[in-house]
Amino acid sequence: MSIIVWQLGTVVSIVPETPRVKTFTLKLPNWTPHRAGQHYDLRLTADGGYQAERSYSVASPPEQRGEIALTVELVEEGEVSGYLFEGVAVGDELEVRGPIGGYFVWRGEPTSPPLLLVGGGSGVVPLMAMLRHRQHLGLRTPAALLFSVRTPEEVIYKAELEAMAQADDSFALLLDYTRQAPPGWAGYQRRIDAAMLAEVVARFGTATPQAFVCGPTGLVEAVANGLQAAGLPPEAILTERFGPTGG
């Protein structure tokens, strides 16, 4: 498989997803297929040789050959995200290496168990790669995304997720607004808790889903504990945590 060496990708598009989140699509000279859920390291180098590195999850599915989409949240005082938002334009080059990570991945085999995805904020990014991969494969493995955000404007990939849910009965999109819901909202509007997780797990009937949980540490801790309380065994719960210092 891939040797993880640095390569220069070319930015082919920059798409704003929310006021604080953008997707950078890079064309790579040495692209290798990733698994949904993996990440790339991105490295910035200043004239004096100073370097700063961060890891970003790949949002695109492996079917999107030759390029990777990295969805980046602008972090307060973020050295790398700040430069990406202010200093990078289409046509610029960025140094990356990957794909990396062999654990928080979904292969999308026809025999894979149902997919229970729980994301908080930009934690949805690797989960989106899984959903896009599933869509490309045409799988009807039951899947649900419980996506917790503070306000409606923070829903990354909103239109695409809604279209996916419209077109596919076997996929449920469960948005959860913790601070401010849209007018007339009938869905979840509180921090994810054990009762909510029990309801989501119950959607899968007697099947044991494979859970992928990604977001800030507090959310991941609460969800991993709540899913166990709802009856999932620990090995059915995979987690990836975004610290508050994602840079």
Place this chain on the structure above:
Amino acid sequence: MGFFTNKGFQPKRASNPKLPPGQYETTDFPVLTAGPTPRINLTNWEFRLEGLVEEPVKWSWEEFNQLPMQDFNPDIHCVTKWSKFDTHWRGVSVDTLLEHVQLKPEAQFVTEFSYGGYTTNLPLADLRNGKAFVGLVYDGQPLTPEHGGPARLVVPHLYFWKSAKWVQGLRFTAQDEPGFWERGGYSMYGDPWKEQRYRDDDDDAASASSIRL
């Protein structure tokens, strides 16, 4: 690729000789784990030394807490790029633990094993001579579960995944046997100063060709 620079990119943070390459300083204590945090009942807790030893030993929680403890104030470096300086721990030096076993001569490597199934590997020499300890107290408080409590191994001169959370014991081996992240393509050794994040970063080209992500 060494000559590439990002135009207009300026460091926002002052350089610090305590910071290994590719790392940045944080004052938070971020958490990185692959699965749920195990909840460990102290009445059943034990710590074991096993594998290539003449006589395995194990301690209960009560017994372990009666071992001589020391304060440690290491800088720690996580492979996910954050470093945290001058952390405050109290715990038992691995040297103290090793006084209780007779190692077999072929014991050269160690697998740290944990509640919840985590493992990580390193050379035995990297645990000796004051290089590593089992931390029980962090910032004056019992170590919390999300940071590896009740007890985590701390090997501060290597990337922090070599410091097993929820540690249950040390298994002494003759060969360097890859642990949880190492089997997934992470470095066998993990020296932050050589930026050995992944297997391809390791010095040994032979080991680099044997496992790929």
